[in-house]
Amino acid sequence: MDRRFAGITAAAEYLDVSERWMYRESRRHGIPRYYFGGRLKFKIEDLDRWARQQRVV
Template identity: 30%
Template sequence: MNEQILTLKEVAEYLKLTEKTAYRLAADKKLPGFKVGGSWRFRKEDLEKWIEAQKDI
């Protein structure tokens, strides 16, 4: 399994956002993520698909 899981902080850095903005987007279900024990986690593959989908908007 070669799946990379990112934390909220890592996603914020990856997308060049503040952590607060990344958290808000995740909480509003605008970023593809899931919670583990109350903390947000994100699959890098899902984020890359989400980025591609944003180009079509």
């Protein structure tokens, strides 16, 4: 199954962070997020793009 969107738990696991961190930092640092039926969702493609932008050189 192609999973384009991930819920908060799956997104946190994907980035290896806590759910609390995902809630806080998605607001604070602009990780793109979506609401469907009152549930917070993250696009996997957006998480990848955001993670690449966080790279420290």
